[in-house]
Amino acid sequence: MTFHTPDPKVMLLTDAQRAGYGVMMTQTRLVIRSPYNTAETYSVEVAGVPMEVFSVSTYNKIGSLIVDSAAACPTGGVVFTDKVITWHVPRRITPLISSAVKILETHMGVYGQRLDKTKMATRHYKLSVTESHIIIEFPVGSPDGYYKSHAPDYAYHITYTVEPMLELLWRAENTQADTRYKVLFPITTPLMPRPPHVIDNSVPEQRVFDILLGTFLHDVELINITFTTRVLTVAECNARGFDVQEHRFANSSKTFSLRVPFSDEVVLKRNPDPLTTVYFLPLVFAPIQCFRSVCSLAAFSVLVLPTITGSCDQENFYVSVKYGSQQDNFQTMMLHAGSWRELDTELAKLYGLTDNGTHFSIIVHFTAPAAAFEDVYFKSIRARVDLLLLETLNMWQLNDFSIACYFPLTTTECYSNGTATATAVKVESVSNLNPEYLTLRDRSCKPAFSNDRFAFFSFKLNSCGTTRTVRLLLVFCPVCLVTGWPSCFRHTISCYYLLNYTKTMAFCASPRSTDPMADPGVGHLVVQIRLSKDISYTLFYQTEDYPVKKYLRQPLYFEVELMQSTDPQIEVVLENCWATLHKDRTSLPNWDLIVDSCESLDDLYLTVFHPVVADTRIHVPAHIKRFSIKMFTFTKDDVVLKEQIFVHCDAVLCDTTKPDGICSGQCANPLRYANSLRPTVADASQHKKQISSGPILL
Structure with a gap:
């Protein structure tokens, strides 16, 4: 084997295998594998894209050439932005091509799998060809890749990794040989810093630090939190009541939340002034990825003072106290009976204190000890309620409140029988007055009732030192209220009477145009049919007596009655x-007994109507109808079909003031026709009732 580095280097097969190369040969195929960056590979730049080239010539044992092989893989050509990864591959890979070629196919894929154009468009992948490059673009964060967390120098970073594939098919113009070229190119973005954001959702009025830390990838876990005084694990934080929670989102990211009460010892605090407290919470979060998030939170808790509002009606003061940032951590003082007193349990019960957690309210009657009287008028009195709120620890005054209202109060009343009543009220400006010592001008006329605030007198106008003065037609009767104390208190009350006084009263009457009538009402009328034991209609068969046994042609006495009504017009x-x-009123066969309010002419034994007269049981005879028939049975061809009968009736409730048609009376029109047709469906009129009798056995 000769390796071109690009200088030739000859190696035996065994030496090549020891060097890490893989060589395998079949009758039709020769496969050679080489790692990147070996001594026998070399780097070259093609169209600005660095590539790793592996070129080898393989010979047989006698030295004849078998095949020249070459592989060229890109090691660069990637451009990153925050949102897009762009991969450039040379269009003409010169280490593999010795002549002009024509590209026949271009395919893109991910992790070795081709993607069609629909999937590429859905995932926003782009494949384009220029004169010098084949370019693949795909967004950072596409679903075919994955994120990973990193923590270089304890700082949180993330990377995104994806493995695109490019597959080409070209044809050499000189040899017409086809070459299929496929590249799987893993791409990992550079480290992208993602410093966690600390969101402080704390509300000073709730007195809790509410912190949200994030956002992190799914591979981050919170291990512990370092406070100023100690390091606590998540479990220890929750056991301490800090409420550490992990929040996962649909995209697999997560955040961590932490709630720490202001009152915990890990919270630092100071008071720049009496009404302001500043709380500090330095934190170090330690997730499992070995990075730290350091934050220091401060909450300026400016004391929100409690507020007092009030209103009045004709009898009471209504006072409401809204808590501030210190909740109910203050003391309420009331001006009660002339001196300041704490609103304790006794006064709270006296004034009906109610508390809903944010407010408390009291109701003070204008004559209660907590109401101070400022002034008295002829028909009213001016009263006032005072409240004071104090800070508990240092007794600082947080708020004061005063409300004054006018309430109706009649102090003097004169009566036509020559008597009068007078009420003396102790007001705030005469604090040394004792109403119990007040008298009329005659010192023997003392109050009928008195306490430390009121004195009530009732007397005749010809007694107790009363004087009379006649002014034209008026009689003026003044009397004085005096005190037995050395200090002077005098109040004059007066009554005026007319000597002669006549009142004229007038009225008119007009005749009534119509007599009063009752309004129509809606109710239920009940009609029943009963079988009497004899013609006297005094004893009737009950429900438990049915079926009733009767002999053929034995009379059956029926009574139909309107129940629970005393209206004589019905x-x-x-x-x-x-x-x-059968029990079904519409069943066949049937036999008519009464037709159109008269007895049926088809019956050999006519139905007989019996008169009804008033007695101790019957108050309105028109409410009852009586008739009798003789017991019979249905036969066919002289054969008894069934030895029982049921009797049914349609009863009409008529207004006797409007006789018309069927309401003209029972059988009022004797001219009728035999075999007249009886309707099988009851009339829908609201005055018609359907009734049936139980079975009667032959």
């Missing part, structure tokens, strides 16, 4: 009655 009319062999 009348029951039996429109049709008939008998069948």
